[in-house]
Amino acid sequence: MSKLPDYTPPKVWKWENENGGQFANINRPIAGPTHEKELPRGKHPLQLYSLATPNGVKVTVMLEELLAAGYSEAEYDAWLITIREGEQFGSGFVGINPNSKIPALMDYSTAKPTRVFESGSILLYLAEKFGGAFLPNDPADRAECLSWLFWQMGSAPYLGGGFGHFYAYAPFKIEYCIDRFTMETKRQLDVLNRHLENKKFMCGDEYTIADMAIWPWYGAAVSNSIYEAAEFLDAKIYTNVIRWAGEIADRPQVKRGRMVNRATGPLEKQLRERHDASDFETKTQDKLESQKD
Numbered sequence: 001m002s003k004l005p006d007y008t009p010p011k012v013w014k015w016e017n018e019n020g021g022q023f024a025n026i027n028r029p030i031a032g033p034t035h036e037k038e039l040p041r042g043k044h045p046l047q048l049y050s051l052a053t054p055n056g057v058k059v060t061v062m063l064e065e066l067l068a069a070g071y072s073e074a075e076y077d078a079w080l081i082t083i084r085e086g087e088q089f090g091s092g093f094v095g096i097n098p099n100s101k102i103p104a105l106m107d108y109s110t111a112k113p114t115r116v117f118e119s120g121s122i123l124l125y126l127a128e129k130f131g132g133a134f135l136p137n138d139p140a141d142r143a144e145c146l147s148w149l150f151w152q153m154g155s156a157p158y159l160g161g162g163f164g165h166f167y168a169y170a171p172f173k174i175e176y177c178i179d180r181f182t183m184e185t186k187r188q189l190d191v192l193n194r195h196l197e198n199k200k201f202m203c204g205d206e207y208t209i210a211d212m213a214i215w216p217w218y219g220a221a222v223s224n225s226i227y228e229a230a231e232f233l234d235a236k237i238y239t240n241v242i243r244w245a246g247e248i249a250d251r252p253q254v255k256r257g258r259m260v261n262r263a264t265g266p267l268e269k270q271l272r273e274r275h276d277a278s279d280f281e282t283k284t285q286d287k288l289e290s291q292k293d
């Protein structure tokens, strides 16, 4: 075991120093807004405030899937929330998500406007709003789907906040922390790999909100799209997860959903704001920047 930094916790922890690492500037031990800022509102009843992180992508994929399945009332405006700049702490955003994390959704089609936060809750809300789309009908199958949806909500923080933080973002590498969260991440990948052995999707032949929740995290882990850790995790051994992840990544709706609220990477893959289906053709960042010249 490598030498550990010398640290004795004080009696009462105080917020004195930035703890270092990426995202340190947005970490705070208190909740609530830091500044007044109203959120913009577009023409559709569904207003999404988000960013194309794995948690954000779950919702844009669901909305694109609903539209492709013919639910035209799932048309939406998607607004970019730049979390590195603290936009999640604006008063308008905190009003719809007191937890200050993307994604957050407003539905203005209801008698009283409905706010929804937490990606799992948004997926379930949309599935129920659109007649049980991407949610099995049969009670036992539905229970299985919800079990995997909630599995994701409980498990991904070990992959993201645990493994990803200590492997990729922490200001120095701590063997104890990396070991602990690598162990758990690999265990979770093995859970998925065993489960997917004889199944096309998480709940059998039907593609559901459980796949939409799990894929952006665990599909990204095995395809090296987060933390550049596929080799370290020896991801190639999770062959069923790799097969499942590839199949989902090929869906046109998933390709579109991944572009929405993306503000990094290739310009032609970034649709920072989405207000209309035609925006994929005309408003990607490469097109917007070429119009400036």
Ligand SMILES: N[C@@H](CCC(=O)N[C@@H](CS)C(=O)NCC(=O)O)C(=O)O
Pocket (backbone or CB within 6 Å): 026, 053, 054, 055, 056, 083, 088, 100, 101, 102, 103, 117, 118, 119, 120
């Ligand atoms: N459990 C939440 C997690 C959401 C979350 O952690 N969002 C991150 C981006 S992936 C965020 O907004 N972070 C900003 C912050 O922590 O200040 C969900 O699934 O919606």
